[in-house]
Amino acid sequence: MSEYVVEPKSRWQLRQLANVLRDKLGLHDTLFFPIVELLDLMCELFEGFSYEIVPDSEFPPNIHGDTNILKQHIRIKESVYNGAANGVGRDRMTIAHEIGHYFTLCFCGFTFQRNFNKQEVPAFQSPEWQAKCFAGELLIPAHLTQNMNPWEIEMECGVSGKAASYQYNIMHRR
Amino acid sequence: MITKIGDFLRKLRLDNQQILKDMAEVLGVSSAFLSAVENGKKSMPDSWCNILKESYKLSDDDVDNLRQAAMESQKSISLNLQSASPSNRQLAVSFARQFDSMDADTSQKILRILRDRKKTGGS
Numbered sequence: 001m002s003e004y005v006v007e008p009k010s011r012w013q014l015r016q017l018a019n020v021l022r023d024k025l026g027l028h029d030t031l032f033f034p035i036v037e038l039l040d041l042m043c044e045l046f047e048g049f050s051y052e053i054v055p056d057s058e059f060p061p062n063i064h065g066d067t068n069i070l071k072q073h074i075r076i077k078e079s080v081y082n083g084a085a086n087g088v089g090r091d092r093m094t095i096a097h098e099i100g101h102y103f104t105l106c107f108c109g110f111t112f113q114r115n116f117n118k119q120e121v122p123a124f125q126s127p128e129w130q131a132k133c134f135a136g137e138l139l140i141p142a143h144l145t146q147n148m149n150p151w152e153i154e155m156e157c158g159v160s161g162k163a164a165s166y167q168y169n170i171m172h173r174r
Numbered sequence: 175m176i177t178k179i180g181d182f183l184r185k186l187r188l189d190n191q192q193i194l195k196d197m198a199e200v201l202g203v204s205s206a207f208l209s210a211v212e213n214g215k216k217s218m219p220d221s222w223c224n225i226l227k228e229s230y231k232l233s234d235d236d237v238d239n240l241r242q243a244a245m246e247s248q249k250s251i252s253l254n255l256q257s258a259s260p261s262n263r264q265l266a267v268s269f270a271r272q273f274d275s276m277d278a279d280t281s282q283k284i285l286r287i288l289r290d291r292k293k294t295g296g297s
Contacts, residue, residue: 036193040184043176050175053194053209073175078206085195085205 002121002128006104006112010124011133011170017103018137031156033139035095036085039074042099046107048072053081064094067101074098089160096139100131140167177247180212182240186230200229218244 022028025041039051051074059065065076076084076095083091104110105127115121123129140157145167148156153164176184187197198208201222210216223244227237255263 036195040188040193043181043184044188050180050213051209052175052213053205055204055206071175078204081205082195085193 002115002126004112004127005115005119005121005125006127006130007110008122008124009104009110009130011137014104014130014133015137015142017108018134019141019143021103021138022141029144031141031144032158033096035092035099035139036081038099039076039095042102046072049102049106050074051076053078064091065098067098067105069101069105072102072106074102087158089154089158089163092158093135093139093160093163096135097131100134100138101127104130104134136163136167136170140164142171146171175213177212177214178243179218179240179247180214182243183208183212186226190230201225214247214249217248217250 019028022030022033025038027033042049043051049072054075054077056077056079059075059077063077064080065074067074076098080091080094084095105112110130112127139159140153140163145153145157148168150161150164150168153159153168154161157164159167183197184194187193194208194212195205198205201208202225207216211218223237223240226232226240232240253266255266258266
């Protein structure tokens, strides 16, 4: 159950957002997105943004990072950061996911509210789905990968096999 | 949350097309430790000035800026009183006690004394 409800955004809208970021960075045609490098760049580009690499012991085992919306501060677990720096697809996606929270909620200012009634939240209104969708679209851009198979996507974009297959299925569903 | 030393170090690695992990390896520390320094949770070790100067070919002006940034980012200062004379010990303790309530005029006077002493060759 999602703790928050965000204003509705479609995959198409989040794809546009990811592509705007790519274009602004001059990375429209780049398959392997430099997600670790982006963290430092964001500190330069977006006033108030900061990030921190935190020892693994400070996070519960199943949590890999978090984003404080009010402080515009992203925390990444050290093993995840080092993994992403070494090109591990799953870790690269985790960083993209947290950046997704920042972009949707802090930068774009999508409005959100607490889900006090614990109602079922549709995917397109869930902050977790929106961040996941943004991350997938950022690291696996449809305009560059639509003619690739999942294995090629995994290799070229530096993502996990699971993420490559997920995004492939979305691009080819009828 | 980023401190002045964090800004300095980030710009330095961006100029050198490095990421935080690369700089942490140059400094011989973990990514988390370097990040803690940048976020003001740990003080910058003194040895970093020389390592950074050598590794990134910093000018004397750059090193001065680095030291200034490190000083401005520091949250606490510790003094080793073990071998201090009784009068120096007394000075340190009364300074620490009055530090929070010290007015700008008094701190300027103390700074002037220390700077004059430095100019005349005091250590």
